Amino acid sequence: MTAEGTFAEHWFTGRGWAPFDFQREVWAAMAAGDSGLLHATTGAGKTYAVWFGALARAAALGVALDSRQAPPLGVLWLTPMRALAADTTRALALPLTTLAPGWTVGLRSGDTPSTERARQDRRWPSALVTTPESLSLMLTREHARAELAGIHTVIVDEWHELIGSKRGVQVQLALARLQRWNPALGVWGVSATLGNLAEAMATLVGPARAAQARLVRGRLPKALAIDTLLPADAGRFSWGGHLGAQMRDPVVAEIESAATSLVFTNTRSQAEIWYQLLLDARPDWAGQIALHHGSLDPSVRAWVEAGLKAGQLKAVVATSSLDLGVDFLPVERVLQIGSAKGIARLLQRAGRSGHAPGRPSRITLVPTNTMELVEAAAAREAALAAKVEARHSPHEPLDVLVQHLVTVALGGGFRADELYAEVRGAHAYRDLPRAHFDWALAFVEHGGSSLGAYPEYHRVLPDETGSYRVPDRGIARRHRMQVGTIVSDVSMAVKWLSGGTLGHIEEGFIARLKPGDGFFFAGRALEYIRTRDMAAYVRPASRRRGAIPVWGGGKMPLSSELADAVQDLLFAVGSHPAEQPAPPRLACPELQAAGPMLAAQRRVSHLPAPGALLIEHFRSREGHHLTLYPFAGRNVHIGLANLLAWRLAQGAPNTFSLSVNDYGLELLSAEPVDLARLQSRQAFDTDHLLEDVLASLNAGELAQRRFREIARVAGLVFTGYPGAPKSTRQLQASSSLFYEVFRKYDAGNRLLSQADAEVLAQELDLTHLEATLRRLGALRIDWVELRAPSPFSLPLMVERLREQFSTEKLADRLARLLRDAEAQAEAQAKAQANAQASPLPAAPRPRRRRPSPSTNPRRTEHDPGQGGS
Structure with a gap:
């Protein structure tokens, strides 16, 4: 040594x-x-x-x-x-x-x-x-x-x-x-x-x-405990957020039992909601519990972190802003509200307790719907088996390269051949063709094929020695002000009318408020007064009512590893005879609590089985409901739902509304669906997949939205000077103008190609979509005719209805759906009980059949984009 x-x-x-x-x-x-x-x-x-x-x-x-x-x-x-x-x-x-x-x-x-x-x-x-x-x-x-x-x-x-x-x-x-x-x-x-x-x-x-x-x-021995806070009554039917309020008092009891706790949520909106729930339950905790997320002012976050370190806070409700590495030894308990969505995130958050060698780590999962009970059991199995997600680098993002070229030109300049060799030393650009590098260089030198007439896009120029440098101080200043790749919607400062800043909220939320409206932010009830100079001025609200801000990117997809673990556990439940005692794996508390929901799903429909794809169908006043359960994650299901709607409408056009979650997807059609392509599995073909995906959705709009981010990273769009930032509308208009100009006059622009590629690779996960189609094409189809929503299909219906109705109207619709669903579940339970008591064999119930082609399809407009996916 x-x-x-x-x-x-x-x-x-x-x-x-x-x-x-x-x-x-x-x-x-x-x-x-x-x-x-x-x-x-x-x-x-x-x-x-x-x-x-x-x-x-x-x-x-x-x-x-x-x-x-x-x-x-x-x-x-x-x-x-x-x-x-x-x-x-x-x-x-x-x-x-x-x-x-x-x-x-x-x-x-x-x-x-x-x-x-x-x-x-x-x-x-x-x-x-x-x-x-x-x-x-x-x-x-x-x-x-x-x-x-x-x-x-x-x-x-x-x-x-x-x-x-x-x-x-x-x-x-x-x-x-x-x-x-x-x-x-x-x-x-x-x-x-x-x-x-x-x-x-x-x-x-x-x-x-x-x-x-x-x-x-x-490799150090470290005790890891993953348990679940069980609801008193999980019920037979559930949907997103169904159990949230019911879990408040158990969460309060868990916090009460520890000196210091971290309560993790997945979104800033959820953090604000749970902070209010805890304060409503325990007003005496005011000043002892705190809120921490990325939109709060740095001084507020620093105060919370110092309080945690000193052990002065009873609990902190936080997002991923406290996920990483910060050493909070006083933390005894970690609670996760809802699904962690991934094994790595679950382990990372568990490590916030016992954050020292030899100390045990414990995390308690708090389900917000009954399906998350199953997910909790699956997540524990996967975590203890170390099935951690892989992470892969993006491949050759040219917007980052364009930004880097200007950065290096400012930092002393560069020669093209030398910098090309240097850039290929980065893993993401190890195979970068010289033609792509030369395109990026030409783009920053004279704006490519369509921006040559505009001097502000001549960002680097060669000097007499052949070294590329930035020729203009204004260009240099603008570049330095927006170096980086983090792109989010423009945010507005939230300031007290009397002075001081609380944090930042996305501009779109503030734009929907009228003076006098109330909202919750930074754990406070606020009254909106006015907007001035891209700041929202507020004062304390006289009543504790108002909206909770909803930030962009709130729906985090389930990781493939966790989705596979959930499906594997459901396979085990579905394969085990209901009348026999459960083996230890299936006798865990989470599955016992979810038992009524799983039993109802088994009675009225079917639990997913190995080697089979479960498809449910029923008709309501809304139309024809077709529900599939591929267990491929939200992003893949978005692309798959659009693709299936488009393919099923070929030859018999139809109007579809779509809904997806991490486990399945719903196609609601106005007319009966021609099911021959499902029966033959032709709907799952991977031939011409790229063309069909692009034809099945508004790929142009998706690519244009993605291009807005690329344009900002590449420096085409300037976000504004300190104190005078540009609004979201201005930024969108600027990026849309570039998008249209490039499409019309510079069709070979590689930033456009990058936008298309990122939509397919990231938003729709085309590689995973293709693998999912191949897997589905090899499965048998378990077809179930329903009279009302099943426990698995109801959450998908609620997801769609949330996009269409106000909270009050949604409650009325949901009450009717629940009455129908509970009635069907009760009827099936009675039929099963009568069948077991009768000495004669019961007549088989016609609930499951293979799909057959519809006859006399009526022609209507196909619109797979309608509805709430």
Whole structure:
């Protein structure tokens, strides 16, 4: 072991700790100059493994650790979240007094005060904690190479959070630049929840170093408990949010039993709702419970984080804003409201409790509908079996490359051949054709084929030496102001009329309010007064009534791994005879609580069976309901529902309304559906899939919406100056204009091709859709004729009706649906009881049959886009 490693061991011993073998392995590998990935359990000590490794690397390069003089910038620590950055900075500074007293640690992010930025501009700290966006901004500095070439170690924290997004691609390009300036650069990733470790490591270190990189696994015994808070009465029928209010008092009791709890939700709207529910149940907890999500003002979030660390808060209701790495040792309990939607997210949130080596982690799942009871049991099985989702990098996103070209041109300039070789050193662009690079270069040089007449799109130009630089200070300023790949709807500040800021809300929500309207935000009941200068001014509301903001992206899809686990568990339930005692796997509390719903589904319809596709059909006053259960996740079901509606209407056009959830999809048609294509499985063909998908939906609108994001990343659309941001309507109009101009005058524009590709790959998940069609085509069809909705189909109907009716009207419609469904379930239960009591065999009930072609189809308009998918 190196002397520095021994010194680190002494520091551990002084705190009553003992280093783990994986920590020693990382120290030695980093001291030797290796790059790699550390994958270890949450709370196992990953931070100090790579931090002490970075110090060992510095010492191996001749940087004195015992000097009282601060060495120049040598270590860069990248983190995906600002809150995590602040916590990491404190953790890194802690051992320096003993290990490296002259070293300094700094933090640079969007929240860094201007005075601190100015201090860093004069002299960088020895180690800098920053975000991908701030690193890209550092690369735009004129003397970036001189300032950053001395960096010998880069640590990318929570790599699983970055790898699958364009932010991860942004990191890859920045690392390729730093590696060109310092070929001996050591790069290490840190993660606790990745299913494809070798690929994730290769993505981080780049293709040239992948074969020599080191994968270190920190396998530590750590107790993990995943349990479920059971409802008093789950009922036979359920839908999204059905159990939410019923679970309030049990959640209150769980919080009461612990000193400090984290209550996780999946969306900011859900966090606001549950914060109000808890306060309504326990008004005496005011000041003891808090709210934390990404739209709150940074000062509010910092106050909550400090309160958690100090153990001063009873509970915090949070979103993913507290998912990552922040060390909250006082947290005893973690509760997850609703489905975690993925195994990795479930494990990540569980690790917020017992966040230290040897401490057990526990997470309690709180179902908001009965199906989430089944999902909870499946999630526990998958988590304990370590079936964690894989994460993959986007492939060659040209909008990120276009932005990077301008960034590098600002940061000292570039030569085309040299930069092309450098960019191919990033995993996402390892196969980038020179023609694609040249197109991106031409696009930033003169705006491509259609923007040449506009000087503001001549963003980089070659100088007399052939080096490309940014020629205009205005272009440089605008670029620096919107570096990054995080694209969301324009938000407005929410400010007190008397002064002070609460946070930010999407502009679309505020636009629907009238002066005097009430709404809940930041855990407060507010009254909207007026909008001025892109800020919504409010005051405390006199009554606790109002709307809850609904932010974009609220419907998170179930991961494939969790969907498969749910389906596998339902197969087991459906295959087990109802009259026999349940085996241990099926006797878990969650399935016992969901028993009435599963029994009703089995009686009135069918539980999914291995080798079969369940299809239900019934007729109502709305029309003909056709429900399928592929268990492929929401995104795939959106594409599949549109595709099936389009294919089933060929030769007999029809009007469809569509509804999807993570388990199934509903096609509601005005006229009877010709089922011959289902019976023959022709509807599941993969031949001409791309053409059929594009024909089945308004692909142009989807691509145009996706292009808005691409245009902003590529710098075509400017979001505005501080204090004068552009509105959502202005941004949409600008991006739509570019879209139409490119379509008409520059059809070969590769940003248009990227928009089409991202729609198919991300929004519709075409690869997964094709695999799903192949799987469905090989299954037998279990066809069930219903008289009323089944327990599985009712949630799909409610999902659709929510898009069409107000809350009051929806309640009336839902009451009628429930009466019909309960009546059918009761009749089936009585029929089953009579059949068991009768000495004579009961006549078979004609409930299941193979589909047969409809006759005399009537011709109507086909509109698969109608309704609420």
